[in-house]
């Protein structure tokens with residue numbers, strides 16, 4: 001199974017340690033197309049876009065998104081790019097899981113929480129220590 005993971009890059013890298021944990025767990029279920037999002041070497045400047053430009057990053061990611069069966073997004077740290085990816089994924093009718101940590105003190109955008117339905121778009125509030133279990137539950141239900 002191809003999995004597209006979304007996490008903040010230019011929106012800020014505060015949660016990168018958690019992205020790493022999530023991506024490590026996602027590998028149990030398939031190929032993570034966007035592993036670079038969880039790299040601690042990637043700063044909030046993003047990938048080196050000098051050679052090819054942001055257009056290449058965008059077009060590559062949209063191609064990966066089309067290939068993916070499942071999209072998992074850590075949405076606690078607000079990110080324009082993640083919001084955009086989720087909007088495009090909804091349009092492509094992908095199965096989506098958004099993970100949000102209430103302990104951050106933030107309030108999740110209504111455009112994400114309000115997009116939840118009982119079918120393709122799921123928003124799950126979780127604690128950091130629950131990350132692996134939440135993913136396990138999601139992928140188990142997916143197989144049923």
Ligand SMILES: O=c1[nH]c(=O)n([C@H]2C[C@H](O)[C@@H](COP(=O)(O)O)O2)cc1CO
Nearest residue numbers: 006007008009010011046047079081082
């Ligand atoms: O260098 C990049 N590489 C890349 O793959 N992205 C994609 C993947 C992330 O899920 C998302 C992050 O968006 P943003 O940088 O606006 O926080 O966009 C975003 C950037 C920089 O915007």
